[in-house]
Amino acid sequence: MTSSPPRLIVEVCHGRHRGLKAHLAPGLSLTVGRTDRSDVPVRRDRTMAGVHFRLTWDGAHGWVEHLGGSASTSLDGQPIERATLRHGGWIRAGQTDFQVFVEGRPAPATSAVQPRDPVPLPQWWPQRADRAAAAGAQLATAQPLYGVLDPSRHPQIIPLVRASIAPYRSLFEGGTAESLHHVAPHLVAFGGVPRLLSEIVHRGWGRRWAIFMTSDASFEQMRRHLRRFLMVRLEGRRRPVFFRYYDPWVLGDVWRSLPPRQRSSLMGPIEQLLFEDALDLRLRRFTLRDAQWN
DSSP states (O other): OOOOOOOEEEEEOSSTTTTOEEEEOTTEEEEEESSTTSSEEOTTOTTSOSSOEEEEEOSSOEEEEEOSTTSOEEETTEEOSEEEOOTTOEEEETTEEEEEEETTOOOOOOSOOOOOOOSSSOTTOTTHHHHHHHHHHHHHTOSSEEEEEOGGGOTTHHHHHHTSSOOEEESSOHHHHHHTTTTSOEEEEOTTOHHHHHHHHHHHTTTTOEEEEEOSSOHHHHHHHHHTTSEEOOTTOSSOEEOOTTSHHHHHHHHHHOOHHHHHHHHTTOSEEEEEOTTTOOEEEEOTTTOSOO
């Protein structure tokens, strides 16, 4: 059985459109610009042409072609009219930076994040791989599936997501989202992207990379809900503190201590919370109906 050719992914890397993605199947092309005449409109950059550049992909090689007239297009810092793309290449159009990836081929990590493997269960813990395989099989059938990833756990988390077609976005906003992009929690929609889910579970199980959830809510509805819990007030403290509920081991402890009303508030549009158990790394499942360990 042969695998299908990879797709080409283009992503906005900075600013208010950061995380906007599009992808190309082999044999196709798409245009990027400021207006709806483009396949991928970047409306907030008024320095871009209405149709600024075109990307073409044949399954092995890609090209970028300038279409914006006097408004230039640059590839890796050099103005171009037409040029061959490389995996991880940077395109600048107007005041917007894009990066292109070949699906499933993550770029080298560039952040200063150091891997944070938990001490009680190191990489060689004998049952980790078996638990990860079992969890991956169960998560693959859970739909629609979202995840909140913690990039502070490992520098390869963000590159893995960027090299997939999965929609993702930081739960932080504004300048905080820009400056802490490499460590901020990110919401990811896994629907139709089994390769990314497999990578995250295989590499991150037992290392507290993510929590997962099922919901029929839209991506933006989920993001608004999850942002509500980033800061909480603790008894005896005047100022709110960050709540790392997206750490699966923290979430397990917190859930057991919450009264029903607070559990209901945390769940909101979420149908199931799924994550690794700190004691044995089995996949645990919380629902409002059950409100107990399964």
